[in-house]
Amino acid sequence: xxxxxxxxxxxxxxxxxxxxxxxxxxxxxxxxxxxxxxxxxxxxxxxxxxxxxxxxxxxxxxxxxxxxxxxxxxxxxxxxxxxxxxxxxxxxxxxxxxxxxxxxxxxxxxxxxxxxxxxxxxxxxxxxxxxxxxxxxxxxxxxxxxxxxxxxxxxxxxxxxxxxxxxxx
Amino acid sequence: xxxxxxxxxxxxxxxxxxxxxxxxxxxxxxxxxxxxxxxxxxxxxxxxxxxxxxxxxxxxxxxxxxxxxxxxxxxxxxxxxxxxxxxxxxxxxxxxxxxxxxxxxxxxxxxxxxxxxxxxxxxxxxxxxxxxxxxxxxxxxxxxxxxxxxxxxxxxxxxxxxxxxxxxxxxxxxxxxxxxxxxxxxxxxxxxxxxxxxxxxxxxxxxxxxxxxxxxxxxxxxxxxxxxxxxxxxxxxxxxxxxxxxxxxxxxxxxxxxxxxxxxxxxxxxxxxxxxxxxxxxxxxxxxxxxxxxxxxxxxxxxxxxxxxxxxxxxxxxxxxxxxxxxxxxxxxxxxxxxxxxxxxxxxxxxxxxxxxxxxxxxxxxxxxxxxxxxxxxxxxxxxxxxxxxxxxxxxxxxxxxxxxxxxxxxxxxxxxxxxxxxxxxxxxx
Numbered sequence: 001x002x003x004x005x006x007x008x009x010x011x012x013x014x015x016x017x018x019x020x021x022x023x024x025x026x027x028x029x030x031x032x033x034x035x036x037x038x039x040x041x042x043x044x045x046x047x048x049x050x051x052x053x054x055x056x057x058x059x060x061x062x063x064x065x066x067x068x069x070x071x072x073x074x075x076x077x078x079x080x081x082x083x084x085x086x087x088x089x090x091x092x093x094x095x096x097x098x099x100x101x102x103x104x105x106x107x108x109x110x111x112x113x114x115x116x117x118x119x120x121x122x123x124x125x126x127x128x129x130x131x132x133x134x135x136x137x138x139x140x141x142x143x144x145x146x147x148x149x150x151x152x153x154x155x156x157x158x159x160x161x162x163x164x165x166x167x168x169x
Numbered sequence: 170x171x172x173x174x175x176x177x178x179x180x181x182x183x184x185x186x187x188x189x190x191x192x193x194x195x196x197x198x199x200x201x202x203x204x205x206x207x208x209x210x211x212x213x214x215x216x217x218x219x220x221x222x223x224x225x226x227x228x229x230x231x232x233x234x235x236x237x238x239x240x241x242x243x244x245x246x247x248x249x250x251x252x253x254x255x256x257x258x259x260x261x262x263x264x265x266x267x268x269x270x271x272x273x274x275x276x277x278x279x280x281x282x283x284x285x286x287x288x289x290x291x292x293x294x295x296x297x298x299x300x301x302x303x304x305x306x307x308x309x310x311x312x313x314x315x316x317x318x319x320x321x322x323x324x325x326x327x328x329x330x331x332x333x334x335x336x337x338x339x340x341x342x343x344x345x346x347x348x349x350x351x352x353x354x355x356x357x358x359x360x361x362x363x364x365x366x367x368x369x370x371x372x373x374x375x376x377x378x379x380x381x382x383x384x385x386x387x388x389x390x391x392x393x394x395x396x397x398x399x400x401x402x403x404x405x406x407x408x409x410x411x412x413x414x415x416x417x418x419x420x421x422x423x424x425x426x427x428x429x430x431x432x433x434x435x436x437x438x439x440x441x442x443x444x445x446x447x448x449x450x451x452x453x454x455x456x457x458x459x460x461x462x463x464x465x466x467x468x469x470x471x472x473x474x475x476x477x478x479x480x481x482x483x484x485x486x487x488x489x490x491x492x493x494x495x496x497x498x499x500x501x502x503x504x505x506x507x508x509x510x511x512x513x514x515x516x517x518x519x520x521x522x523x524x525x526x527x528x529x530x531x532x533x534x535x536x537x538x539x540x541x542x543x544x545x546x547x548x549x550x551x552x553x554x555x556x557x558x559x560x561x562x563x564x565x566x567x568x569x570x571x572x573x574x575x576x577x578x579x580x581x582x583x584x585x586x587x588x589x590x591x592x593x594x595x596x597x598x599x
Contacts, residue, residue: 013563020542026209062365070315095315141330
């Protein structure tokens with residue numbers, strides 16, 4: 001079970017997730033402090049560790065549009081948040097997979113802040129309303145990166161001249 | 170069924186006769202570009218080699234370009250230290266296509282790459298910047314990636330798991346009316362497609378109005394294709410591409426010139442007649458909130474910004490200088506100009522545009538990205554409104570979530586600077 005801690009609309013840009021003025025900060029160990037920095041209330045709750053790992057951000061269409069800045073994925077990963085959205089912008093989506101940020105494509109999702117969700121591989125169940133919504137499975141190639149434990153491990157295996165096990169088929 | 174240009178480029182990059190939209194491929198990379206975020210790429214690159222016993226060596230230093238542009242000269246110690254770290258890495262790895270903070274070689278990555286001949290038609294270009302789409306203007310398949318993905322490219326020389334994208338064909342007819350520019354066309358298209366309308370797809374530009382368009386105009390179209398969500402924009406190479414590569418980028422050697430097959434399969438086809446197009450403005454806070462300039466005429470602006478990787482080229486500065494020459498920026502409005510590279514800066518200086526800007530009251534800044542994304546100079550105050558020729562107007566974009574950014578062509582921006590309010594350049598005198 002996971003609680004919805006933030007509900008957002010369509011076209012949430014990487015400038016909202018991680019404002020450009022903090023881009024000089026690059027290391028995944030340092031970016032979490034600026035997650036949703038312009039939303040002082042939510043950023044404050046994150047920094048005070050009031051939001052447990054596994055909590056969910058629910059968004060509309062095109063979440064993560066705009067810049068390629070990987071900080072937008074690492075800042076959310078740092079708090080171990082999951083994002084359930086109707087769909088995602090391409091670069092953000094790939095960055096999330098590469099870093100192991102949990103992103104769930106759920107075109108029909110209906111959920112509000114404070115509600116509880118159960119996220120399974122094929123559907124998201126809103127435990128508060130009792131409704132469930134189908135999840136679009138990840139393309140196999142992307143799933144292989146997640147199964148390997150992220151892109152760094154995946155590429156390391158390749159550099160060592162091996163085929164990442166889960167990339168077969 | 171034939172192949173789109175991107176299907177052909179990817180087929181070539183995997184040494185196969187054909188690939189089709191929907192397939193997953195691992196193409197060889199022709200050029201891999203980063204800017205200051207190379208600091209993070211280096212971190213992730215070293216991470217890949219950790220505990221492997223192997224020496225971290227990039228696959229081919231001649232195919233890596235690093236350009237300092239986002240925060241130049243450094244705005245603070247953190248950036249300066251990152252830049253220092255990158256300089257050391259570049260020297261150690263033998264990366265020669267490195268453009269430091271210098272007046273004889275510097276500029277914005279999306280201008281430095283084309284003008285130095287680093288982008289060739291038919292190649293795969295990746296960059297740790299979403300506006301890497303720009304380089305499709307020269308017939309390359311160019312797209313933005315994250316820093317960890319780039320670290321993987323540096324190690325392997327390929328991009329892992331690229332889904333061959335579907336393509337939207339845009340056919341552009343007619344002649345551009347006076348004061349209507351390529352920026353107006355791409356803003357109009359983004360308005361039509363919406364911010365996610367081209368997600369995971371490529372936009373291929375065709376038609377007589379593209380044939381007669383300069384490379385700098387094509388760069389505007391491809392640059393902003395990402396604002397409709399596109400993986401890339403692309404113009405099939407033609408005589409203008411060859412002219413630019415030979416005479417401006419000084420590229421020697423054989424060029425690999427090919428376009429899509431005549432019977433290529435497209436996701437959809439859009440037609441636009443630019444003869445009917447008006448100057449357009451993207452209104453706060455999304456790039457697809459596009460209106461004809463008349464709909465927002467009179468909105469007071471405290472800052473006008475002309476420049477960036479979108480509209481900081483000589484054509485753009487010329488369009489603005491023609492309108493501003495002998496006029497004055499309105500009281501209560503600041504105007505900032507930042508050319509896309511020092512080469513362009515020098516050309517504008519020679520042609521007198523820089524003097525025209527300064528005499529009109531504008532501030533001419535060094536080439537860089539700063540004001541566009543609010544990382545370095547040109548930030549807005551609470552409640553202020555800016556009109557910019559840049560590419561994004563997201564909330565908080567110009568350094569302040571309590572400000573508003575409108576986007577337009579250089580002609581609209583220059584006319585508006587004189588009035589201190591959004592102005593139709595076709596009716597600038599009124």
